[in-house]
Structures are given as C-alpha cells and as structure tokens.
Amino acid sequence: MSMLSRVAERVYWMARYIERAEDTARLVAAYNHLIMDIPRGTQPGWEILVRILDADVVFDEWFKVRNEQNVLRLLIGEAEAPCSIPYAVQAARENVRTTRDVLPDEVWELVNELYLYSSEAAEKSVGRRNRQAYLEQIIQRTQVINGVLRSTLCRDHSYRFIKLGQLLERADMTSRIVDVGASDFLAREGLAEGIEHLLWGTLLKSLSALGAYRRLIEPQVEKNAAVDFVFMEPTFPRSVRFCIREIREELGQLTNNKDALRTIERIRRKLRSFEAINFDQPALHGYIDELQLLINDLHGAIAETWFLSSKG
Amino acid sequence: MKSRWKNYRASDYYDELITAKGTPRQVARPAVKLLGELPEDDLDARRAAAELAIREMGISFTVYSEAGNIDRAWPFDLIPRVITGREWTKVRRGLEQRSRALNLFINDVYNKQKIFADGIVPAETVLESSNFKEQCMGASPRFGVWAHICGSDLIRNRDGHFYVLEDNLRVPSGVSYMVENREITKRVLPEIFKDYSILPVDDYPSQLYRTLAALSPRDRKRPVIVVLTPGIYNSAYFEHAFLAQGMGAELVEGADLFVDDDDCVYMRTVDGPVRVDVIYRRIDEDFMDPEAFREDSVLGVAGLMRAWHGGNVAIANAPGSGVADDKVIYAFVPDMIRYYLNEKPLIRSVPTYLCMREKDREYVLENIGDLVVKPANESGGYGIMVGPHVDKATHRKFARLIEKDPRNYIAQPTLALSTAPTYIGDDIQPRHLDLRPFILQSRDTWVTPGGLTRVAMVEGSLVVNSSQGGGSKDTWIVEGRL
Numbered sequence: 001m002s003m004l005s006r007v008a009e010r011v012y013w014m015a016r017y018i019e020r021a022e023d024t025a026r027l028v029a030a031y032n033h034l035i036m037d038i039p040r041g042t043q044p045g046w047e048i049l050v051r052i053l054d055a056d057v058v059f060d061e062w063f064k065v066r067n068e069q070n071v072l073r074l075l076i077g078e079a080e081a082p083c084s085i086p087y088a089v090q091a092a093r094e095n096v097r098t099t100r101d102v103l104p105d106e107v108w109e110l111v112n113e114l115y116l117y118s119s120e121a122a123e124k125s126v127g128r129r130n131r132q133a134y135l136e137q138i139i140q141r142t143q144v145i146n147g148v149l150r151s152t153l154c155r156d157h158s159y160r161f162i163k164l165g166q167l168l169e170r171a172d173m174t175s176r177i178v179d180v181g182a183s184d185f186l187a188r189e190g191l192a193e194g195i196e197h198l199l200w201g202t203l204l205k206s207l208s209a210l211g212a213y214r215r216l217i218e219p220q221v222e223k224n225a226a227v228d229f230v231f232m233e234p235t236f237p238r239s240v241r242f243c244i245r246e247i248r249e250e251l252g253q254l255t256n257n258k259d260a261l262r263t264i265e266r267i268r269r270k271l272r273s274f275e276a277i278n279f280d281q282p283a284l285h286g287y288i289d290e291l292q293l294l295i296n297d298l299h300g301a302i303a304e305t306w307f308l309s310s311k312g
Numbered sequence: 313m314k315s316r317w318k319n320y321r322a323s324d325y326y327d328e329l330i331t332a333k334g335t336p337r338q339v340a341r342p343a344v345k346l347l348g349e350l351p352e353d354d355l356d357a358r359r360a361a362a363e364l365a366i367r368e369m370g371i372s373f374t375v376y377s378e379a380g381n382i383d384r385a386w387p388f389d390l391i392p393r394v395i396t397g398r399e400w401t402k403v404r405r406g407l408e409q410r411s412r413a414l415n416l417f418i419n420d421v422y423n424k425q426k427i428f429a430d431g432i433v434p435a436e437t438v439l440e441s442s443n444f445k446e447q448c449m450g451a452s453p454r455f456g457v458w459a460h461i462c463g464s465d466l467i468r469n470r471d472g473h474f475y476v477l478e479d480n481l482r483v484p485s486g487v488s489y490m491v492e493n494r495e496i497t498k499r500v501l502p503e504i505f506k507d508y509s510i511l512p513v514d515d516y517p518s519q520l521y522r523t524l525a526a527l528s529p530r531d532r533k534r535p536v537i538v539v540l541t542p543g544i545y546n547s548a549y550f551e552h553a554f555l556a557q558g559m560g561a562e563l564v565e566g567a568d569l570f571v572d573d574d575d576c577v578y579m580r581t582v583d584g585p586v587r588v589d590v591i592y593r594r595i596d597e598d599f600m601d602p603e604a605f606r607e608d609s610v611l612g613v614a615g616l617m618r619a620w621h622g623g624n625v626a627i628a629n630a631p632g633s634g635v636a637d638d639k640v641i642y643a644f645v646p647d648m649i650r651y652y653l654n655e656k657p658l659i660r661s662v663p664t665y666l667c668m669r670e671k672d673r674e675y676v677l678e679n680i681g682d683l684v685v686k687p688a689n690e691s692g693g694y695g696i697m698v699g700p701h702v703d704k705a706t707h708r709k710f711a712r713l714i715e716k717d718p719r720n721y722i723a724q725p726t727l728a729l730s731t732a733p734t735y736i737g738d739d740i741q742p743r744h745l746d747l748r749p750f751i752l753q754s755r756d757t758w759v760t761p762g763g764l765t766r767v768a769m770v771e772g773s774l775v776v777n778s779s780q781g782g783g784s785k786d787t788w789i790v791e792g793r794l
Contacts, residue, residue, distance in 0.1 A: 101556035
C-alpha cells in the first residue's frame with residue numbers, strides 16, 4: 001500500500017520530534033551530571049547547551065542572563081520556545097494527531113500522555129530537585145513509543161518514513177552531544193583536566209553507550225576512543241555511522257531516491273576518513289558543524305523528493 | 313439506595329430511567345441499582361477515571377470562539393441511557409423507511425421531478441432552496457442512493473414516543489463519540505455489563521466501509537476509499553481520523569487529491585499518483601470543487617464534479633443531498649413516504665409550520681411566544697429561538713426576520729424533550745436529551761444500534777449541541793429479558 005506524501009511528511013516529523021525530545025533530555029541530563037562532578041568555583045556555564053542546540057537567537061528572545069535557571073527554563077519550562085522539550089513533544093503530538101489513521105492506536109494515546117506529562121510537569125522540573133526525574137521520564141516514555149512502533153508497525157512506507165526521521169534526527173543530535181565534549185571552553189579553561197574520563201564517560205552514558213564502550217573498547221574511557229566510538233562504531237545503534245547506514249537502507253526501498261542517495265554518499269565519504277586522533281578540539285568542532293550541514297542537506301533531498309509541502 | 317438517587321425527581325417530563333412514581337424503569341433497574349449501591353467516593357473515582365480516559369484517549373472536539381479555537385475534552389456523563397431492544401426495533405424500521413424515501417426524493421429532484429408534477433411537494437420550495445444544487449442535475453449515483461450516511465435527530469416527547477426532529481444529510485457528525493462513549497463505560501463500569509446484553513456499537517466503521525465499498529466504480533476486491541477532511545482545525549477532525557483508521561482508508565485533504573485529464577481522481581503518494589474510487593467527504597459541498605461551486609475554496613479539488621458526473625468516482629454523501637436536509641422539506645417527509653413507498657410512516661415527525669405559507673405564518677406570528685422558530689438552513693443549533701425561554705424583544709426580532717424572509721423560517725411547538733438522571737457537581741439531576749442514530753444506505757440499509765445521546769447540561773435547557781456546552785451519554789439497546 002502506498003502512502004500520501006503529506007502523511008509521509010508528518011510521520012517523518014513526528015519521529016524527528018520524538019527523537020529530538022528524547023535526545024534533548026539526554027543532553028541536558030548528561031550535562032546536569034557533569035556539572036556536579038566539576039569542582040566548585042570552576043564550574044562552566046550552562047549556555048553551552050544553548051549554543052549546541054543552535055538556540056542563541058531563541059534564547060535572546062526570551063531571556064537576558066545566561067544562567068542555569070534561564071537555560072533550563074528555555075529547554076524545559078517554556079513550551080513555546082522551539083528548542084524546548086515540551087515544544088518538541090507538542091509538535092510530535094500535532095503530527096500524530098493528523099496521522100492517527102496510519103499509526104497504531106496506542107501510539108496516539110502514548111504520545112498524548114507524554115504531551116500531558118511533559119507540559120504539566122515542566123514548570124516544576126526546571127529546578128535541580130525534580131529535573132533529573134523529569135528528564136528520565138521523557139526518555140523512558142519516548143522509548144516506550146519507539147518500542148510500540150517497532151513491535152506493531154508493518155514494515156511499509158509509514159515505518160520507513162518514521163525511521164528516516166528518527167535516524168536523521170539521531171545522527172544530528174549524537175553529533176551535538178559529542179560537541180559538548182569538543183567545545184572549546186572546556187579545553188581553554190583547563191576544566192576538563194583530570195576529569196576527562198568522567199566527562200567522556202558521562203557523555204557516553206547519555207547515549208546509553210557506556211556499557212557497550214567498556215565491553216568493546218576498554219573499561220577506562222578515553223577521549224579519542226570515545227569520539228571514534230560514537231561516530232564510527234558499526235554495531236552501536238546511536239553512532240552516526242550506524243544511523244547513516246540504516247538511512248541508506250531505507251532509502252534503497254523508495255522510488256526516485258537518486259538525490260537522497262547522492263547526499264548519503266557525501267556523508268559516508270566524510271565519515272570514512274574520520275579518526276578523532278587527527279583532530280584537535282577546534283578542528284573537531286568544525287568537523288561536527290560540517291557534518292550537521294550535510295545531514296541538513298539530506299533532509300532537504302528527502303523533503304524535495306517525497307513531501308507535499310515542497311511540491312507546491 | 314444512596315441519597316443522590318433518593319432525591320432525584322424526574323419532574324413532569326418523560327424520564328428515560330425513572331418513572332413518575334420515582335422508581336427505576338424495568339430496563340434501567342440493574343443499572344440504577346448498581347450505581348446506587350456504589351459508595352459515593354467510589355463513584356467519584358470512576359467519574360474521575362472517565363475524565364482521565366477521555367483526556368488520555370485524546371477524545372476532543374473544537375469550539376470556535378472569539379478567543380481562538382479551543383480543543384476541548386469530550387463531555388461525558390457516566391449514567392447510561394437505556395432503551396429496550398423491542399422499542400428500538402420499531403425506531404430502526406422507521407428510520408430505514410425514512411432513509412429510503414429521502415433518497416428516492418433526492419434522486420427524483422435531480423432527475424425526473426415526478427413529485428413536483430404530481431403536486432406532492434411544490435417545485436419552488438425545492439428549486440429556490442440554497443440546498444438545491446443545479447450542478448447535480450441529471451446525475452445518477454449507484455443504487456439511486458445520494459445520502460449514504462444520515463444522522464437523524466430524535467427526541468422522546470412527553471407521550472413517551474420518539475419523534476424525528478431533523479435529518480442531517482450533508483456531513484452529519486458524532487458517530488465516533490457514540491463508539492468512544494461505550495469504550496469509556498467499559499473501562500470505568502465493567503461490572504455493569506454482567507447484568508445486561510447490550511448491542512455492541514463498535515462495528516460502525518466496518519459497516520461504513522461496506523456501505524462505501526459497494527459504491528466503487530471499479531470492480532476490485534479492495535477499492536481505494538478516502539476520507540476527505542477540511543483539516544485539523546475542523547471541529548470534527550477527531551472523528552475523520554477515527555473513521556479513516558477504522559476503515560483502513562486514507563485520510564486526505566484537498567491538496568492530496570487531483571483530477572487528471574482522464575477525469576479520474578488521484579491521490580499524491582510517495583510512489584506517485586494512485587487512483588481513488590470512493591470519497592467519503594466531510595467537507596461541505598460548497599467547498600468541494602472550486603470549478604463547480606465556490607471558486608475561492610482552498611479545501612476542495614478542482615474537477616471533482618466532472619469526475620463524479622462521469623461515474624469515475626463515488627462521493628458520499630453525494631453533492632446535492634442537502635436538498636432533503638432542509639427544515640422546510642422536513643415537513644413533507646411523511647407525504648414522501650406515502651408517495652414513493654406507498655407505506656404509512658413508521659416514526660413520528662414533529663408538526664411543522666412553514667412560514668412561507670400565509671396561514672402558517674399568521675399562526676406563527678400570533679403564537680411566537682409558545683413556538684420554537686428555526687432558520688431552515690442552519691446546523692449546530694445556531695440561530696434557533698425557543699419562544700418560552702426568551703423575552704418579548706427577541707420574539708419581535710424573530711417576527712421581523714420571518715416577515716423579511718419567510719422561506720427561511722419554520723416553527724414547531726415547543727417539545728417536551730425527555731430527561732435522564734445526570735451528574736451535576738455532586739448531585740444527580742434530570743437533564744434534557746436527544747438521540748442521533750446514524751443510518752447507512754447503499755446496496756442495503758443499516759442503522760446504528762442506539763446512537764449518540766446528547767445532553768443539555770444547563771438546567772431546563774434544550775440545547776444539546778456540544779459546541780454550545782452539551783454533554784453526552786452512552787446509549788444502550790438492551791436485548792432479551794433482564
């Protein structure tokens with residue numbers, strides 16, 4: 001059975017927003033952990049999260065001072081801010097609301113419950129006391145939704161576009177999480193010294209990758225090996241390489257896939273030469289930026305080929 | 313019985329569950345007993361559970377207001393409305409008969425117009441109505457059926473009989489709430505089903521599928537059926553999605569469809585164009601095809617009427633069906649039944665005064681304070697005046713409206729809508745209600761067992777529309793002996 005272009009577009013965005021909610025929660029949770037491990041007095045600011053999520057402009061619209069409270073209000077407390085978790089969940093819900101007919105019933109109910117939770121608990125979860133529990137709830141609930149999709153959806157176009165959205169967003173967000181560790185200010189201020197293992201351990205943990213890393217690489221987390229793992233590990237489902245490979249597979253089953261596959265080849269070439277040891281911190285940051293631009297091009301190619309909004 | 317029920321007074325209307333003596337009707341006895349025996353805090357917990365279920369299931373409707381459109385949770389009252397199977401059989405037969413006659417009438421109007429020639433219905437009342445669509449003349453949809461889905465509003469009068477108040481033949485809504493209400497009752501009052509055999513209602517989407525599939529112009533095992541919605545901001549969007557999902561059909565908007573040079577309708581998919589056989593339209597016909605109707609419509613599909621006239625696509629309800637969904641035409645339905653079917657009407661209609669008739673108009677203007685005055689073409693309870701409930705200034709205002717445009721107004725006696733016990737805050741009080749069953753017709757005719765019961769939540773009010781603060785109840789058709 002085929003699929004309406006409009007519906008393909010909406011389930012794709014649903015998946016992207018659910019993944020974005022989950023990954024934003026993972027990112028904030030990781031940073032939240034990290035900040036508590038850094039000695040008092042030398043604590044870095046929270047604005048790095050704003051920068052990593054490309055949310056500077058939005059932040060300035062809402063707040064003046066870049067302190068912990070405001071950054072967390074932006075990412076958790078403000079349902080209207082396009083980079084917040086409740087915003088992503090609400091956007092996912094709108095997309096499910098308009099595609100309920102192609103999704104299993106439970107998905108609508110679960111997304112709706114997630115929406116009620118994420119918006120109702122948001123306000124009181126900005127402070128440190130409830131923050132972690134809130135983020136864990138978001139991660140858990142999004143995982144349940146993904147589980148239902150995996151275990152009940154037929155492997156047809158709806159599943160395919162959901163997967164494309166999810167994998168593309170995940171590749172993008174994974175690279176952003178690495179960017180926390182690659183950010184210049186940690187290096188510049190010497191903050192990472194002595195806690196580097198902790199830092200990268202925490203980042204791996206935020207991707208649920210710590211255990212796998214320990215088994216496959218080594219028990220002690222080392223920066224370059226961790227970056228390589230997150231970017232390149234072929235068996236780890238959140239690695240950029242894994243995501244790109246899966247996207248390529250899904251694209252292979254669609255008609256008119258030439259443009260999208262060409263962009264995929266560009267990303268693969270970019271990844272192929274990657275080895276963290278060749279990059280100092282500014283260079284790594286630059287590399288991640290370029291990678292994100294390529295991922296954005298991939299989205300462009302998908303939208304251009306299969307979605308209604310770009311057909312006019 | 314607990315105090316909440318003890319204090320219940322059914323007033324002087326017909327009450328669905330409680331007799332004038334204050335005892336439960338036989339069919340309602342087990343339900344009233346169970347509800348009455350539940351401790352108050354248990355009942356409150358169940359009411360809360362029902363509300364939560366509605367929120368979590370995301371059952372909602374949209375209210376249009378000046379403050380913006382609000383998505384509201386569906387208002388549901390826990391106490392069911394109970395009707396015996398024996399009584400329902402009579403109603404069902406009456407509705408089937410009515411639907412057959414209405415469809416014969418629509419087909420006649422757009423083809424031979426025998427009913428005008430035979431002087432049963434005056435031609436000008438039909439041809440001058442804004443519901444009559446010139447663009448549909450000469451069309452002959454399959455089985456001669458135009459209105460495949462009809463939602464008829466019934467009320468039970470003081471005499472205990474059901475009356476048809478109106479027939480909604482354009483895009484009647486509410487059926488998804490009928491199904492969801494049952495779902496909620498099952499979740500929060502599971503014990504109650506032990507004592508009853510209640511006819512299931514969740515079969516509706518498959519019955520609708522059957523009705524629509526029979527219309528397909530191509531002979532295929534699985535015709536391509538789509539539900540055409542105006543989009544997410546429509547008040548019934550929830551229902552459009554519900555039905556599409558229930559039928560395994562595509563939910564489409566105008567922009568998803570196009571008519572090609574071969575006068576067939578296609579939908580835009582990720583694999584390219586796919587031909588559509590049947591369109592269940594949930595948009596008003598005026599917005600359906602900018603070529604044939606309103607040019608400024610952005611919701612519709614250009615060329616749809618061409619495709620329909622060419623027999624390349626079926627549209628349900630067929631454009632033009634609204635010609636029989638008119639409060640003036642309503643007055644003639646009993647005559648139609650006798651004329652087309654040569655049968656006696658099996659279900660009652662409400663006596664109706666047509667303001668276009670001089671004698672009727674005089675009567676209406678003289679007795680306006682006792683009558684309900686309705687515009688002929690509005691739906692959703694808008695623009696209705698209930699004489700006894702408003703002041704003299706409003707009577708005068710409506711008298712002027714009638715004199716200015718008599719064709720557009722009808723009047724009926726104020727009906728004594730039946731009541732049923734309803735939770736109001738902590739109390740149980742009588743509230744007026746109506747009933748909207750849905751009648752499906754294509755190759756054959758099928759009626760929902762029961763329908764959607766709507767409740768006017770304001771004391772004494774007769775306005776049951778959800779857009780105006782109405783609530784709803786699960787409606788049971790109970791089979792066999794209790």
